[in-house]
Amino acid sequence: MSLHKIRQEWLTLDEAAEVIRQHNITLLPADLIRHALHGDLPLSVYFPSPVLLRPLNPPCHFACRFSKPPFPPSECNKPGNRKVMANSPPCRRDPTLQLTTSHLWNLPLIGLERLLLHQQLAKTLNRPCPKDTHCCNQIGIVVCDENDSYYQLCCRKSLRELLLELLATQNNLQEELHLLIGQLYGNGRNDLKSRLSLSVCYLQDTLPPDALFVIRRTHLEAFLTRHQPESKERITSALSRLLWLACKHNPQLDDEMLEHPYKLLNIFECWAREDGMHLPLSPETLKTALQRGAPP
Known part of the structure; x- marks a missing residue:
């Protein structure tokens, strides 16, 4: 998930908590103070x-x-x-x-x-x-x-x-x-x-x-980068159908493998290694994609 652009040079603790919420991280102003006291989030003061x-x-x-x-x-x-x-x-x-x-x-x-x-x-x-x-x-x-x-x-x-x-x-x-x-x-x-x-x-x-306790934009962006939740891999419906068709008509794969996508992952990873590629794909993502791509 990409970071939303923060336009202000500094934000109050309440404003910072709202920006963080927009990045799917739930923190209250009190939590920001805790992070500051533990050295994880630099604070500033605005006079x-x-x-x-x-x-x-x-x-x-x-x-x-x-x-x-x-x-x-x-x-x-x-x-x-x-x-x-x-x-x-x-x-x-x-x-x-x-x-x-x-x-x-x-x-x-x-x-x-x-x-x-x-x-x-x-x-x-x-x-x-x-x-x-x-x-x-x-x-x-x-x-x-x-x-x-x-x-x-x-x-x-x-x-x-x-x-x-x-x-x-x-x-x-x-x-x-x-x-x-x-x-x-x-x-x-x-x-x-x-x-x-x-x-x-x-x-x-x-x-x-x-005077106000505030957080500089650069410090908040660095904090968000460190604490950003890992985004889930997403495959569109069109790609899911193409993936299912490729697997269905591949002579090396059979219907049993399509019904058990976890077995397919090792095959995909082997193909990727042969071509010098890294495949950061989870079994759950592959299973979901094949289920979405299968005919109704």
Whole structure:
């Protein structure tokens, strides 16, 4: 069965499931997420609005970059390895920060994006959402371009807004933030209000509300090629009649063989080998063709 042409450059999970259904493969969006988590289907994210990125530096060299799931916990979750970046806390000035000009980015599933995908799967299955998963939670959400360059998803907030948000959601602050606040108070309280209004960059732990999990057309086509059901051999009615007539009037074949087509297959295969041909024909197909070609 030939693949239907996919015209879109990317598809949502629901759209991809519908395209797959048209190829006689029944998969739900939740099944696509499972395939993605097992490394069988690359996923991407579509950002309708520009987002702030910075290169993952130093690059992640954990086993999850190069191994198929399940990732080795000894490598991914060692306490000494969880802190990938020394400057993960907020930074005021970072020349590597850049607003995206491209909407479509690949998901390597090495950071929090993997946890978000597990949570999406849990919601789809009406199961409790996990709070943690394998791999590098400390590096935030990671995306990569087509050159396999890795970037962290960042956001800009005032220091005051960031501190209030962290206190409301985590009830505690990282050690680096305590040091930063200590420096602010150490410089005197006169300008503390203005300093709390300073814009800082911080790693995102959620995707923007308008972001979408999507599948690139090329990745979906490769997935379909790997999982396409084997097509059954089809012989038209006209060819079935010609086959029956050829067998009926062949002096080497008798009526008993026509009534037992399975015996004919070895003869056809022998003829094919003598002429240097390969005959990918199943006994069931030959039987069906002769039955269709026989006179009523």
